[in-house]
Amino acid sequence: MNSIRTTFRNNLKQYMMLIALVALVIVFQVLTKGVLLKPMNVSNLIFQNAYVVILAVGMLLCILTGGNIDLSVGSVVALIGACAGTFIITWGWNPHLSILLCLGIGILIGSWQGFWIAYMRIPAFIVTLSGMLVFRGLTLIVLNGLTLAPFPPAYLGYSTGYVPDPLASLELFGVRNTTSLLVGILIAVIYCVTQVMGYLGRKNKGYAVENVWMLIAKMAVISPAVVWLFYILASYRGIPMVLIIVGIVLLAYSYFTSHTVMGRHLYALGGNEKAARLSGVKTKRLLFLAYVNMAFLAAVAGIVFAARLNSASPQAGMSFEMDAIGSCFLGGASAYGGVGTVGGTLIGALFMGVLNNGMSIMGISSNVQQVVKGLVLLAAVAFDAISKNKLPFNLPRFGKKALEGQHSAEM
């Protein structure tokens, strides 16, 4: 029981953000008179935010390494879009191979930046600021300042289409897209089965297990939520292809950060680089790989985004880095590194996405939207800082330290 409470306290920020997200959805659902959760709008929300989620996951890994951010992702998104456009539209290359080539270019870009950051010890801020200018410039050179359009369907299919529905004729429960609904139910079942299996497995091996009711409560909240989401998607045009890409990214990286040795090393590196190095963590290589990965995911986002615009534009991806960074911090990542989760980042990105979408539906001007988004980011992080300290504002720093010391003595 104790360990559950401690885990809960350690992730307090994340739970708070989840509650805040639910509250935000409810508020906008009321303010937009139910438009927010209309099947079409939910589908829209997914298309609008897919690239932000992908970028934010990559950004999270960079931030975990020690509060390092990547300012160049917006420009990389644009450059990859420009490359895809040139390969496919101008030169008429095979779209599938072009996509692979674009991902390769992403990895190359990441290696370039990672090399300077990890091995030459130049601050990430400066290297990626340079990257932001360089890659935006290269985009303009590649596109000669023009926009390329349109892409062939073979390219668009990867991210703008919907999963085909072979069971359309069934019309189960009166939804248009039966396959989606069944997929949703299947996912919920798989989730429950793995949870129960894990629980029983631990129990059999004699490990500590959580309270049975906690487990049931968790399943009782998550499975209906999943089914409900897919029900909504089924009521429109089904599962967007891009949701599969985002889903894979989220699953893979959440597994990577929580269940793999390298993921754990990432947290150690960000928490205390010296200690990590003295514990045998290959810190430079890890930092390098974080930036390679960031650019790789930026390339994925670039391909997705170009498909959504159905064009390669020199202005694409402007200020995407800020959305990604904002999502991470909203989701509970520490600006000093070593703290943050993929789940939290998803919540942060969705929060930003719902805020954008809801205000747009309400017809609030984009100028005002920016102000609101900025204040929300500050408020979330400030709330975290204040709730952690639980102290009046005018207290000097060492006062806080001494207090922590006293707390800890009693632990």
Add this chain to the structure above:
Amino acid sequence: MAKKLLEMRSITKEFPGVKALDNVNITVNEGEIHAVVGENGAGKTTLMNVLSGVYPYGSYTGEVFYDGQLCRHQGIKDSERLGIVIIHQELALVPYLSIGENMFLGNEQQKRGRINWHQTFQKAEEYMRVVGLHEDPHTLVKDISVGKQQLIEIAKALAKNVRLLILDEPTSSLNESDSRNVLDLLLRLKKEQGVTSIIISHKLNEISYCADRITILRDGSTVETLDNQADEIPEARIVKGMVGREMTERYPTRSRKVHEEIALEVKNFTVYHELFTDRKVVDNVSLKLHKGEVVGIYGLIGAGRTELSMSIFGQAYGIKASGTVYKDGVELELNSVPDAIQANLAYVSEDRKGSGLILSNSIMHNITLPRMDFVSKKARIDKDLERNMAEHYRQSLGIKTPTVEQLVENLSGGNQQKVLLGKWIFSQPDIMILDEPTRGVDVGAKYEIYQIINELVEQGKSALFISSELTEILGMCDRIYVMNQGRIIGEFPAQEATQEIIMNCIMQDSKGEIGA
């Protein structure tokens, strides 16, 4: 009867869920050096924070009388106006500012916001002379030693017209001669300027050296106040008050069974400084470590002990010029820390917060970090196995917290140190390099750490024990190497070594340097 300068009456201070101070009483007379001792977490620092106004009036119950007046401090500024100055354990100097600038930081020699630099540096020099510091006041603080930095802190307090000086562990990061220097300065200030001091320290020999009276705190309450002026109080008496029981043995006994086999042999190690690549920090060092043996390395700070051990540990420090390491008679290629860990070496860092632990991670994650391969299959972590392993070490090492999910930053110093030890015991080493393993932990935790080391050694493992406390080295080791200026200058079996012999050895060597 001396005049009472300070009287704190039935001070109680609560934090959410924790009573840090419970009805504490303490009286300090004018012109005395008053020591406050107690185990980590006994409430010493909280008490001083109440006194100096870090916790404002009203956030605690009880009364503080200073010079006969009831104090209602709202912050540090209020107490400083009365001449109460606190020097914290972590020095509050700005490394890239000069001595003079630091000394008047927050207390600038100014006129309508314009700083009078001439006056600043002139006055700085005066105060530096008082504390016996002979440096150019324009020197940047980062360029002088920690010992001198501590003197600047004191000079800074003098510049604020201090009457009651509070020092929180002033010597915790100083070597013995620098520590002595600081204590002598306090005695001199008391005599010449009538400065009253409150000193918090774990080092009992220092306390019996300089304190007139000693107040002992335990679990947030005053245990007693001892008078050290009239009669010399034996250290064991103080310890008894602190831990609440008689501790006859400061060092637990172990069955000393040193095996014949050599576990580790280091030959001709020479290492150059990381940044100043022409500076030799380790000079042709050779040493041997038998199985089941604790070998001490003693030396003053800067002797190159940490540099030597870190460079043995997979060249984690400096640039190695020459040297070979043999383990069980086989030469090792140790080019990186992972190499060293694979070879079953462990290095327990002297700086647990700076380079030992990941404070923002849980106990569990810290313990398994060096050997993730023990708890993972093909890079996938078996979290349940990991939790069980960590739980095992939490219990066997007596880490006082209910769960291994607890973040290390929420633990007390002694418990953090045990996590650090646990992390390296988890790595199943044959040879442990322990760099100041008891720094900044209280007497009780020290004893437990010694016990842990003894257990390991009795299992046939070997330990290289580095410490700045001579008594600890003499109490724990089978054999002692003495280091000075990067070289090994002496080797003594524990039975033959005494404090005098070892200090003499260093003095003789240093003299030789100057002569040559």
